[in-house]
Amino acid sequence: MTQLNNLLLVDDDLTFLNILQQAFKYRDITTEQAQTPEQAVQLMQQKAFEYAVVDLNIDGQSGLNLLSELLSLQPDCKILILTGYASVATAVEAMRLGAVNYLCKPANIDDIIQAFSPQADHQASPPSTEQEETFQAMSVKRLEWEHIQKVLMENDGNISATAQALNMHRRTLQRKLQKRPVDK
Structure with missing residues (x-):
């Protein structure tokens, strides 16, 4: 430790x-x-x-x-x-x-x-066959959350610019951002 x-x-x-x-x-x-x-x-x-x-x-x-x-x-x-x-x-x-x-x-x-820990970023190992078999794709809601976060980062956290880039009303975007992200 x-x-x-x-x-x-x-x-x-x-x-x-x-x-x-x-x-x-x-x-x-x-x-x-x-x-x-x-x-x-x-x-x-x-x-x-x-x-x-x-x-x-x-x-x-x-x-x-x-x-x-x-x-x-x-x-x-x-x-x-x-x-x-x-x-x-x-x-x-x-x-x-x-x-x-x-x-x-x-x-x-x-x-x-x-x-x-210095090892924390070096502990990742290549996925084994068992890990590859258990892979689950993200849900549509999770993908939406990830995409919104990506566009929000690209717009330096500006809600109005992000809403415009996503072709979404600003209030709708604000409601989506207030919700906790969904699991997978």
């Missing part, structure tokens, strides 16, 4: 932050917490962090934008994106921007610590 030190937790949900902080404290891992991107940037300017856990959606703002800003301040910081609204598009974009890993909520402390 990776030994974490100097960990920054960024999420707009104070209860979730406190639970995470207590769980890390139980493992003798010191953390700092921020509820807004501005607080996170301010903490990064004041102190060196080796690791950070950043929520993808922080009070309506993109954690991906914060990821870039934090890495510009401290390029050696290993940042994990944690989200309750996972999509392939945001996972790919997070990794492209420099995140070391991407986890879906709910994730326990062991999952988070393991995600920071």
Whole structure:
């Protein structure tokens, strides 16, 4: 297991932050917490962090934008994106921007610590025959969710531009985005 030190937790949900902080404290891992991107940037300017856990959606703002800003301040910081609204598009974009890993909520402390492990990104093995036989295609609803997320990323999170690109009314798009993504 990776030994974490100097960990920054960024999420707009104070209860979730406190639970995470207590769980890390139980493992003798010191953390700092921020509820807004501005607080996170301010903490990064004041102190060196080796690791950070950043929520993808922080009070309506993109954690991906914060990821870039934090890495510009401290390029050696290993940042994990944690989200309750996972999509392939945001996972790919997070990794492209420099995140070391991407986890879906709910994730326990062991999952988070393991995600920071140097072996975490090298543990993927080529699919075996058994894995290939159990492959299931995504549902139409999941494909729609993934496509919306991709177009939303291409339009820098702009709802109006995304709705126009998808030939969809803006309110319809907003309703679809408020729903949690469907499994497979």
